[in-house]
Amino acid sequence: MYELLTGPLLWLVFAISFGGLLVRVVLYFKGLSQQLDRVAYKAHLSYGLKGAFNSIISWLNPVGARAWRKKPGYTFIFFAFHIGLLATPIFLAAHNIMLQENLGFSLPQMPAFFADLLSWTVIVACVAIILRRIALPEVRILTTAYDYLLLVITVAPFVTGLIARYQMGDYQFWLLAHIITGEIWLLCLPFTKLSHCVLFFCSRAQLGMDYGIKRGGLKGSTFSW
Amino acid sequence: MPQGELCNRKPIVTDEQLKLTLSDKSGKKYYAEMLELDVDTNALWATIQKTMKARLKTWLEICAHCGMCADSCFLYQVNDCVPEQVPSYKIQSTLGHIVKKKGNVDNEFMRHCMKVAWSQCTCCNRCGMYCPHGIDMGVMFSYLRGLLYSQGFVPWELKIGSGMHRVYRAQMDVTTEDWVETCEWMAEETEEEWPGLTIPVDKQDAEIMYTCNAREPKHYPEDLAEAAVLFHVAGTNWTVPSEGWEQTSLSMFAGDWECCKDNVNHVYDAIERLNPARVTGTECGHAHRATVIEGPYWAGREDGLPPKPYIHYVEWLAEALREGKLKIDPAKRIKEPVTLQDSCNYVRNQGLKDVTREIISYIVEPGYFVEMAPNKEHNYCCGGGGGFNGIGMYREQRNVALRKKMDQILDTGCKLVIAPCHNCWDAIRDLEEEYEIGIRWSFLKPLIIGMLDIPEGMRVEW
Numbered sequence: 268m269y270e271l272l273t274g275p276l277l278w279l280v281f282a283i284s285f286g287g288l289l290v291r292v293v294l295y296f297k298g299l300s301q302q303l304d305r306v307a308y309k310a311h312l313s314y315g316l317k318g319a320f321n322s323i324i325s326w327l328n329p330v331g332a333r334a335w336r337k338k339p340g341y342t343f344i345f346f347a348f349h350i351g352l353l354a355t356p357i358f359l360a361a362h363n364i365m366l367q368e369n370l371g372f373s374l375p376q377m378p379a380f381f382a383d384l385l386s387w388t389v390i391v392a393c394v395a396i397i398l399r400r401i402a403l404p405e406v407r408i409l410t411t412a413y414d415y416l417l418l419v420i421t422v423a424p425f426v427t428g429l430i431a432r433y434q435m436g437d438y439q440f441w442l443l444a445h446i447i448t449g450e451i452w453l454l455c456l457p458f459t460k461l462s463h464c465v466l467f468f469c470s471r472a473q474l475g476m477d478y479g480i481k482r483g484g485l486k487g488s489t490f491s492w
Numbered sequence: 493m494p495q496g497e498l499c500n501r502k503p504i505v506t507d508e509q510l511k512l513t514l515s516d517k518s519g520k521k522y523y524a525e526m527l528e529l530d531v532d533t534n535a536l537w538a539t540i541q542k543t544m545k546a547r548l549k550t551w552l553e554i555c556a557h558c559g560m561c562a563d564s565c566f567l568y569q570v571n572d573c574v575p576e577q578v579p580s581y582k583i584q585s586t587l588g589h590i591v592k593k594k595g596n597v598d599n600e601f602m603r604h605c606m607k608v609a610w611s612q613c614t615c616c617n618r619c620g621m622y623c624p625h626g627i628d629m630g631v632m633f634s635y636l637r638g639l640l641y642s643q644g645f646v647p648w649e650l651k652i653g654s655g656m657h658r659v660y661r662a663q664m665d666v667t668t669e670d671w672v673e674t675c676e677w678m679a680e681e682t683e684e685e686w687p688g689l690t691i692p693v694d695k696q697d698a699e700i701m702y703t704c705n706a707r708e709p710k711h712y713p714e715d716l717a718e719a720a721v722l723f724h725v726a727g728t729n730w731t732v733p734s735e736g737w738e739q740t741s742l743s744m745f746a747g748d749w750e751c752c753k754d755n756v757n758h759v760y761d762a763i764e765r766l767n768p769a770r771v772t773g774t775e776c777g778h779a780h781r782a783t784v785i786e787g788p789y790w791a792g793r794e795d796g797l798p799p800k801p802y803i804h805y806v807e808w809l810a811e812a813l814r815e816g817k818l819k820i821d822p823a824k825r826i827k828e829p830v831t832l833q834d835s836c837n838y839v840r841n842q843g844l845k846d847v848t849r850e851i852i853s854y855i856v857e858p859g860y861f862v863e864m865a866p867n868k869e870h871n872y873c874c875g876g877g878g879g880f881n882g883i884g885m886y887r888e889q890r891n892v893a894l895r896k897k898m899d900q901i902l903d904t905g906c907k908l909v910i911a912p913c914h915n916c917w918d919a920i921r922d923l924e925e926e927y928e929i930g931i932r933w934s935f936l937k938p939l940i941i942g943m944l945d946i947p948e949g950m951r952v953e954w
């Protein structure tokens with residue numbers, strides 16, 4: 268079972284997930300329409316790219332956009348959640364050992380203590396996000412069961428991973444559960460709202476181009492949009 | 493009843509239909525017919541499939557439901573933060589629902605969408621600056637308005653407004669003859685005080701071609717006279733076109749995109765015909781957005797630009813002051829606390845935030861200018877944008893919307909507000925009428941004329 272899940276099936280999952288995300292990006296850009304979007308993407312490409320870059324950088328920086336600065340509490344939770352979510356699987360020692368065995372190379376590895384801390388951060392931040400969804404009327408009205416389902420899918424590999432790591436209960440069972448939930452998460456990326464992992468960049472770039480070209484860029488104005 | 497006599501899916505294209513719709517006081521019959529109007533769900537879905545491209549589809553799909561947009565919306569703020577006013581909720585529960593249902597929605601739902609689209613969003617685009625995913629709900633509401641218009645679910649005044657543009661190519665029934673006569677009349681009247689002043693119509697190769705808002709010749713012809721005075725004093729070789737002089741677009745507020753294209757092409761034709769070096773429009777925000785910022789796309793212009801450089805009035809004015817073509821008498825500068833209303837349509841939509849402040853630096857005694865908070869691209873809509881000002885059925889909601897601007901103005905402690913935008917000017921006038929906070933408001937033109945340092949002999953004193 269373990270061999271299957273970490274062997275051919277994993278490759279299939281990777282292919283579907285990353286291939287799917289690539290398709291989403293390609294479709295996004297192919298689906299842009301100068302006239303319908305009202306942005307002359309090609310005619311002012313340098314202004315557009317500058318705006319796109321500005322927009323992405325401003326929002327990847329927790330103090331770069333006014334919206335982040337106005338909501339420091341949520342911003343902290345948001346960044347903690349996303350940093351843990353991305354950094355842990357990529358730099359985890361165990362994952363890199365697998366990578367080394369299969370592909371003959373590995374990425375820098377983070378100390379186990381740090382990986383534990385980041386995993387806990389993801390879980391705690393996820394709980395905070397759920398509580399926020401329940402507590403604030405302006406978020407509650409937007410929240411659907413789908414939003415909770417996606418949070419569960421996202422955090423499940425971390426919960427199962429930590430249980431396996433602390434060897435609570437049946438290690439083999441939790442290890443398999445970790446791999447399966449991780450693969451489910453990967454499979455969901457291109458087909459659900461989780462596609463924002465790439466479409467965030469597309470959307471931000473697009474709005475950045477809009478501002479960089481007609482909404483101020485050509486007039487020399489730089490907004491912190 | 494599939495389609496009413498007044499409320500239907502057909503745009504107003506004849507004078508008779510226009511007069512008939514206008515004669516229906518407050519749209520009583522129009523709205524009664526709307527209750528029975530069928531939704532052509534097939535056409536609705538076909539339009540969505542044809543026009544809803546990657547950007548809007550993605551925006552609807554990836555909205556994280558995080559609520560970060562809530563506070564950004566002044567309508568959410570002034571309506572006691574009711575969750576129904578959260579921008580994301582407003583668009584997801586209207587456009588999002590129509591898309592989810594593949595256009596299969598009923599009359600009642602379309603009327604609900606109309607209410608949200610025209611009384612809960614002014615398309616000020618502020619929320620777009622506060623969404624981590626870069627989702628601009630203002631853009632999506634413009635799109636929704638287009639869908640609603642195509643199905644006949646549009647407020648009575650805006651159906652008439654876009655009909656006016658279709659029939660008269662102006663937001664009011666100002667014909668070419670009316671317009672040219674107004675120019676002649678204003679030139680004659682003004683020349684008595686300003687010898688040599690003219691309002692040249694259809695002059696070829698001028699430095700500046702001037703376009704305006706049809707409300708000016710219709711109701712405030714003195715605005716045209718003031719523009720003429722400033723061009724005259726600045727020694728500008730200018731002209732107005734006899735056709736294509738109207739740069740507003742109520743059709744943009746109505747979501748009548750076909751009409752938008754026709755109107756903006758009319759202005760561009762005038763530019764091509766008269767070949768001015770540059771064009772400038774009046775102190776109006778939405779007119780500038782329609783003709784200069786969005787218009788080129790309606791007209792299908794590849795570079796997204798009008799045929800000639802087309803600047804906003806504040807840009808022309810700042811330039812004339814900067815270059816000394818207009819001189820301000822220092823003794824006449826404003827010496828009382830004064831604040832400035834940033835128009836969403838040329839500040840957030842074209843970045844013209846510093847140029848207005850440059851004008852302020854020439855006309856206000858240092859120390860007297862007070863900024864609103866927040867300001868510049870973060871400023872709030874006047875409360876009457878996107879057509880909100882003119883829709884009788886949503887007057888109550890509009891009056892609530894004015895409170896944000898009222899609070900902002902009260903916080904500055906100023907009694908004078910400079911509003912270089914027709915819509916903002918109207919909204920601020922209305923807020924004074926409604927709430928009586930004791931303020932005055934002004935366009936730039938009359939203020940500047942009042943403080944000009946005029947070369948001797950240029951003006952006849954009576």
